[in-house]
Amino acid sequence: MDITNYVVLAAALFAIGATTVLLRRNAIVVFMGVELMLNATNLAFVTFARMHGDVTGQVLAFFVMVVAAAEVVVGLAIIVTIFRTRRSASVDDVNLLRG
Amino acid sequence: MFPWLTVLIAWPLVGAAVVGLGALGRSRTGSASAGIGLARPLALLFSLVEVALLVGAFAAFDPGAAAEHQLGETYPWIPQIGATYAVGVDGVGLLLVALSVVLVPLVLLAAWREQGRDEVRLRRFVGLVLLLEAFMVAVFCARDVFLFYVLFEAMLIPAYFLIGGFGQGAGRRRAAVKFLMFSLGGGLIMLAAVIALYFLAVGAGVDPGRAFLVDELVAVDLGTAAERLMFIGFFIAFAIKAPMVPVHSWLPDVAGNASPGTSTLLICVLDKVGTFGMLTLCLPLFPEASRWAAPFVIALAVISVLYGAIMAILQTDLLRLVGWTSVSHFGFIILGIFTFTPLGTAGSSFMMLNHGLATGALFLVAGFLVSRHPEKSQQIADYRGLRSVTPVLAGTFLVAGLATLSLPGLATFVSEIMVLIGAFSGEPAGSAAWAIAAIPGVVLAAVYVLLTYQKIFTGAPAAGLEALPDLRVRERIVAAPLVAGLLVLGFVPGLALTYVDAPADESAALTAIDEPADAAAQMGSDK
């Protein structure tokens, strides 16, 4: 098997994650899509680290995880706050930016 | 040497600060404190002291070398971009400074009762007028392109508030915005040209610390294409300011909605920046491009002459009418500038002064008339037969009107005939034909002035106007210097021509310098 298969897998997961972000209305599921994209990236990092024999890729993946964790915490807190005020977790209901 | 120009610029600023700043924070209700009723006398005092300073500047100016920029001062301002505070005036600049400085006290006096009695409002008004005065004086003195640009735009601020805040018409806010948009649009184009000018000048070897100085830039050859582009940039801004057909649209609206005093300052002085800029920036900086564009500019100028006059004939609003007449007169000024003859250029420079006096008188007298109407109507149709009611007002209006139609014996005639005759023997192709085409403007001028006079002042007095008061002493004091100035300069124009003749020669020489081929051809034809 070629190691690039991992990269292909990562690409597929990334595309699916992006599509999730675009298509789902539930803010939490959208968020999951974001997490999926991050994970796909991590997979690519790890794969490239292995490919190049350089552990830096893994370090970056590690940082991504940490930042993602922080992001999830804040993001979910925002979702909860919005839900509290608007009784809805639909991203479409939050359109105060409408021009 | 005493820094006359800097003092002339700073003194109204001080005045604006003293009179105006008190009104910034205080609300309308808090007007009871701090010297009630002092705003107008104080501002008048400041403007009169400014006149005295002007006399000093005239004394220090050497008319024998009117072509040179005298009383100059140069200090670094923003060394990082080479901007300097450089002032200096030649004869033309000095006359325009004089025009601004003389008109301000008259406008203050004319507007004495115009803005009500609210002290805070008055403080704001006179503060803005003094601020405008400082900017106007400064812009005619600026010898640094960047400084000129900054002042060119800064003038818009007081002008905007004077139109929008202290106007009389219902559409004053809209007119103010229109004025601002047109001016800013032009200014933006000019800014691009200013920046390009700097970089090209630096590229051509000018010391970056002095690359905005007009005196440095005059000597630099920037290349034909670049010069033409920058000429267009400057010219559009100046044409909007001037105002020239087809970018004149803002002027009638402003004239119809601003108070007459504001219109006087705006159209009689501030707009001169446009023609002044053409004369002192466009021509010396871009001589080749000026020659290139001259046929087109002359055509537009003559169209402005006729267009403004025709529009004036059809106006129903007195102040708008006066605004349109200015379009016509600015056409003459621009026509003279772009003839490249000493006679035409001198005529234009002189006309800038005369137009200020004549149109200023007309605006202010029209303002006196409107202020008498019970409903402050500006509609010509609302007046009739006032000559028997207010004979002095009628007479003053007629004199101002005759100055507008360039009656011989008044200064405006001298300048107009200089422009026409100069244009007829002007250098650009077709100049003579366009000069002939502009002559019917004098007939149209007679029509719009006399038609208006006929409608307002003759016939039986209109109902409700039978008991209007005649010109008050204050108003006579306003009109007298303007009328006297027009008469004196009409018979002894040499008083002013001394100051504009030499710069005109210099300007004509500058525009001719790049064209050895033309000069040779001319010499050939002379033989």
Add this chain to the structure above:
Amino acid sequence: MTPAGLEISGGETALFWVIAPLMVLAALGLLFVKRAVHAAMCLVFVMVSMAILYIAQEAPFLGVVQVVVYTGAVMMLFLFVLMLVGVDASDSLTETIRGQRWIGVLIGIGLAAVLAGVVARAAFPPAVGLSGGDPGGIANPTALARVLFGDYGVAMEAVGVLLVTAAVGALVLTHRRRLTPKRTQRSVADSRIKALPDGVVLTPLPSPGVYARSNAMDTPALGPDGEQVPQSVSRVLRIRGQERPAPDIPAAELVETRVSAEEEA
């Protein structure tokens, strides 16, 4: 040491081909399942699989972290929030923004195509492998730690600050400032009585129907008049449309039951 090419073992190959399709399927689940909880479960599957792949790819430390951080912390957080938020119409897969579905699908496909193109066109160097490239044969977490705390020490510290900030931020965000007077038992009672004319019931809502044949939460209770009381079923079930209608309990049977009960009494 010659840069030996990385040999991928047969085991790993088999592992990949088993796990990868499943991962893609689970990821697609995110797109297609209706309920957020199911989506969360799909994601958990993807993440655990990912951890396995990490370990297979000579990144045991990351694999562990993946399990701990993602599956253990992040996904639990998701579930908690899901629990808090509950279920609403946003779960529905019907599209409300016109054209958004097609745009989304197109962009998804386009993204996949571009990425595939990149991967296909890129000329990857021959894989080296971590242990293979490292003559010292340093155990993986150690090497990682060297780099992490050596080269990326400052970043590490910054990330630490970030995490703390995020935690505090989440606290601040979710902290509810009291804008209204505290709701005491008395005020609740008072408001209910005040709202009595609007059809609010004073008593607690009826509990779901509990019958001999069905004692499930999803069956509405019957009122004294024999009509169903919809409020007796949990809101979540109602929104999901999972309540079981009671009409399959014949009225006659009810009457009989009642009669016999009376007789017995």
Add this chain to the structure above:
Amino acid sequence: MNDVIGLAPWLVGFPLIGAAILLLGGKATDRWGHWLGVLASAASGVVGFILMFRMIGMPAEERSVDHHLWTWLSAGDLDVDLGIRLDPLSLTFVMLVTFVGTLIHVYSVAYMDHDPHRRRFFAYLNLFVAAMLTLVLADSYLLLFVGWEGVGLASYLLIGFWDTGRPAARENAVAAKKAFVMNRVGDMGLIAAMALLFANTGALDFATTLSDDGVGSLSQATATAVGLCLLLAACGKSAQFPLQAWLGDAMAGPTPVSALIHAATMVTAGVYLMVRSGPILEAAPTAQLVVVLVGAVTLLFGAVVGTAKDDIKKALAASTMSQIGYMMLAAGLGPAGYAFAIFHLLTHGFFKAGLFLGAGSVMHAMGDETDMRRYGGLSRFLPITWITMGLGWLAILGIPPFSGFWSKDGIIEAAFIPVDGQPWRAWVFGSVTVLGAAITAFYMTRLFFMTFGGRRPRWKDNRHPHEGSPLMWWPLVFLGVGSAALGAVLGIGGTFTTWLEPVVGHAEHHEPVLPVPVIMTVTILVVVLGALLAFRMYAVNVVPEEAPRGSVLTRAARRDLYQDAANETLVMRPALGLARVVEAGDREVVDRGWAALPQTVSWFGSVFRRAQSGYVRSYAAGMAGGVLVIAVVAWLVGGLGGAQ
């Protein structure tokens, strides 16, 4: 001469100061203001006399003095001095203007006695005298132009003197404006002529432009152009065809004004301009021909209009137009005609002023009635007026030995002299002048007998016509004497022609196409015939009080041969239409065009605004799509992922 030349500026200065005092002095000068006006004019006249006597005492070739006052305008290549040119021509005018002017000032003291604004009237009169003297004394075209428009202004102010107070006064204002604007149309010609002269000779003063060098530097075409431009100016000022329409309306002004400005002096300024510019015209035969044509057309035009007018002042105005046509025609004939043009101008100034003042006297007696059909038999009531007007009547008819005979006959004879060996011109223009003389005789006789003749008065019984104060009839007497004798005094022996010779040059004698006695006899014959015809129609027959409908020609002549209708159709309507088109264009195209700019911007804004749906997912789609596009572009352009 040099000892008195310093007085020359006071010719203009006295009346100018008078006007200034009267205008600025306000009500304080009401009591004595009119006498100040008379004094200013008279003082100017005294100065004129002194200067003239000194000049008569000088040898003929030295009779042209330029007196430099100060440099007026010096810019670029243009240098114009404010200077005075004293020569026989200008002094002739000075004498005419100050003498007739002073008489009319005196007359006005009485005529305007009851007008509350008499002071203002005298201020304007003085202003006029100052401007007229500036015009004739100027030593450059530019300064001439100052006087030129100055008299236009004075004319405007005086025509519109009664322009307020009552609704009908508006018409006076309209007449004043019409006069000024039509004059301005002519002034365009003067401006253009100055531009042409400056472009070709580099100067505007007479000394340069009219010298042999100056005229020599003009090509034939340029000279023709300059000549035609000057003619346009002259047409405007002198009410010559096609700019004649304003003169009839100008009669709205007070009668002394009509006498001074619109008969004796200002309207003849065009002739002065033509004669003054003689050297240029002589270099342009085509222009000369046009001048003669214009004169001939106007001569007949005015005469025809004059036969039909019932308004005494309008009839006199038409007559003025016609007589100036004679002068213009003469001015176009070259040196042979110049002297007679000015001679006729001079005699006409006297007799026409006398006729107008007489008409004023009649109107004064008749309560401002101007319709001659309401007069009749006035000779019994106004004997002085009758006699003085009779002298004027005989003078304008050209009956020897009255003054008109000497000047008009000279013009007729000159018209019969072939120019450039073209006898047809002599025949055509000669016949026109004779025909004009006949019609003149008809309408003036008609006017005279409708007013004074007839057995039965046609006015209402409650009127009691009587002569005005001596202040009114003494000027009449002076002018009557002038009408009678001036021609003989100056004409016998060619005194006047010799006097003018230094300016206009010596005319070589050419023979007319007919012998002179024949011309003279024929002329007197047709004049007597015309007069007899009018006598029969208006003195022997009874004049109807209502104007009969009349023939087509009569009706046309009453309406000034449709000059106003023609002007309206040919000029005003198209101009107004053009103006409206321009106005609509400015409103709909230019203004809208600029307004469209911000509208376009805000339209774009409203379009892009729609993209801001507020939906996060739309934004995300946009971002993702953008990334995609960038990736694809980068790939296509930069070869992303190409072989490394």
